[in-house]
Amino acid sequence: MTQLLHGKAPLASSVHDKRGWGHHSGSYTAAKGYRSFQALQYAAPNPAQWNFIWSYPFVPKIDFFCWTLAHRSILTGDNLKTRGMEGPSRCPLCLNEEESSIHLLLECSFSKETWQKVLLLSSGDIAIPENFKELFSSWASLSPFALNKKALLKSAWMWIPKAVCWKIWLERNRRIFREEECSSSRVASKAIAMLGEDLDANPSLVNSRPLDPQEIRWLSGFTSKALTKSAPPKPCLSKWEVRLDE
């Protein structure tokens, strides 16, 4: 240890050694700790996906579920195998493929149908990302709408991945543990209803910019308040013929 320290800093016998943080004052602050933590490569390899999960809070247990998805740690067949639990690991939705979180929620034909039905857009308008890191970090950029200053519209869009993944997960569990099943249309309806309830329950979500007709039509698929919680459209400037001689 003395050899390591030798040449790095002057050693003075009159000063006692002490533990300190960093190279300067040695005092620790939360800001310094946070900066050091951010500098660790494994701490936040893709901040965008964590921002997506925590900056647009939906239902706490569903936010947490998405966090476990991002860590690839939900207990699908493939993960159970790595934990030494042998059993059937076929996807209960399509009965064709090995069950993994990516297959179950993003790749499965049943899930793809559910995604498209919840999006309320034409089939193929949005290509569902291939993994959760991409899904969570790029979802905002996939929006066909301008979301700035449109809090209600933005929340509807940003909550879709959470609502869809959660409802597909519940459907998977229903099939495995209760031997009951719903169609992809029914699962999509449940996701849309849950989304709408949360939009309506949050009075602070208001579109401070007016929506265009396409945005109003889309948002009305989730909530009946698309118009009442939006700024009125800008008045059209019309040319009026004014006859001063009357």
Ligand SMILES: [Zn+2]
């Ligand atoms: Zn499947």
